[in-house]
Amino acid sequence: MMAQALPALGGIGLFLLGMKIMTDALREAAGPGLRRLLSRFTTTPLTGAASGALTTAVIQSSSATTVMTVGFVGAGLLSFSHALGVIYGANIGTTVTGWMVSLVGFKLKLGTLSMGLLFVAGLALLLSEGRIARIGRIVAGFCLLFIGLDMMQDGMGGAAEWLQPDRLPDGLTGAVVMAGLGLAITVAMQSSSAAVAVVLVLLGNDTLTLMQAAAAVIGMNVGTTFTALLAALGGSRAMQQTAVANLLFNLGTTVLAFPLLWGMSGGLHSIALRMGADTALVLFHTAFNLLGAAVFLPLTTAFSHAVERLLPEPAAHRPPALDPRLLSDEGSAMQAAHSVMSWAAKQLFAAYADALGPQRDLRALSALAPQLAPVLEDLKSYLARITVPRGKPTEAKAYAALMHQVDHLDRLLGQSAKRRFIPALHRHHVTARPAVWFATCLSSHKGLTLTQTGQRMARMAPIVDKRVHRHRRGLLLGEHVGLYSVQDTFDITDAMRWLLRIIHNVQRIGDYDAAVNQALGQAKPPAPDR
Structure with a gap:
């Protein structure tokens, strides 16, 4: 068991490292343009949601999008209600990683090809600087991501021997338990993208059923908010409001996701039979985030006022906080x-x-x-x-x-x-x-x-x-x-x-x-x- 667990843990580590390297490089490369996108085009909660989704899809990090958004709120470039739209969109954009893992990682099996690309990326990092080196970092992170995914699949191949779907509780109780596990995994990894990848691997190995995996992914949406909550401790009031709004939005989305899961169960199983269980899971992940954004967008003004009453701004004579x-x-x-x-x-x-x-x-x-x-x-x-x-x-x-x-x-x-x-x-x-x-x-x-x-x-x-x-x-x-x-x-x-x-x-x-x-x-x- 230990011989299988260590490669699996190493694969998770490589996946996390790849996400970190790729995200930092993408943010560095696209940061100025994306900041202009957020500041100029986030004029309503709806355009904020579109900007947030696009920004998160590009830099592969909802946390980085949230940090930029907090900066704009503190600088007075975005109203808090418009920033909420960006948060809604960031949840949608973060599902792109799941689609990338499902359609590219599982279907095309790029782990072996990534080894060769990693060599080229390493040379670019060592022998160049500036734009070429940045591209090398992006490619290196991308390669490590898929190499780690392959290691996860190999290491978790025998997980079905000791963790079987019928050993987990069924029904509503089982769904709540799996959601709690998903939340805990995301808090431990500090990355919802890596947590979703782990669940996709377990689903592909028949260690989890589609419904169990879907419930875990619901919990991961709440787990990803803990990073922002920890970051907001001692931070500016704008950051605290954003973190609390992010938590409340994801809790509301979770409440909507469970009925959606039961209502879509038949359709999800049909999609799984035709296109694969991983595709069905990623589709559900995207669907309930879209549903959450669609429900909250018309309520954004009331929602922002509620959060502002919960965490009121300091007196106007005080300077903005330097977080x-x-x-x-x-x-x-x-x-x-x-x-x-x-x-x-x-x-x-x-x-x-x-x-x-x-x-x-x-x-x-x-x-x-x-x-x-x-x-x-x-x-x-x-x-x-x-x-x-x-x-x-x-x-x-x-x-x-x-x-x-x-x-x-x-x-x-x-x-x-x-x-x-x-x-x-x-x-x-x-x-x-x-x-x-x-x-x-x-x-x-x-x-x-x-x-x-x-x-x-x-x-x-x-x-x-x-x-x-x-x-x-x-x-x-x-x-x-x-x-x-x-x-x-x-x-x-x-x-x-x-x-x-x-x-x-x-x-x-x-x-x-x-x-x-x-x-x-x-x-x-x-x-x-x-």
């Missing part, structure tokens, strides 16, 4: 960092708007440093932990732009301590007018994005600079003839320089924001310029 678990995907991590940067910029802009506007309310600007300094320090530490792989110039450009944005935010925060210049700016209409105009542009009531604010600064900065220089010459002449004291001249001149530096930093934040949005595929239709 360390998003660091596994540099694009999602930069999305999270960008959301915190945007939050901090809006706090700064609003405080400057209050202080430089007609009301001259300095309270928010005075309280800014203790509030934002720790946030910016955490943001810098988080950015330092993001690793952008070589050969990704677009992500590297976004990363550099984020670093520049944080640097200019730091400068703005430091300049907020020089509030003594504000009364000097309002002493004369020549300097008061650009200060009020600047405050109006930064006001939240204006509704400008960071990019649009930067564009406004770029257009108006030369005009303000020209007026300031003209007024500075007038001050010097006035001081010369005794109209202004030397101290007044210095105070107003320093205040005007301070305003120009602030305008410059705001402009650069907006310029780099446009670069981040373009590089990460976050571009949205701009709001009307007011």
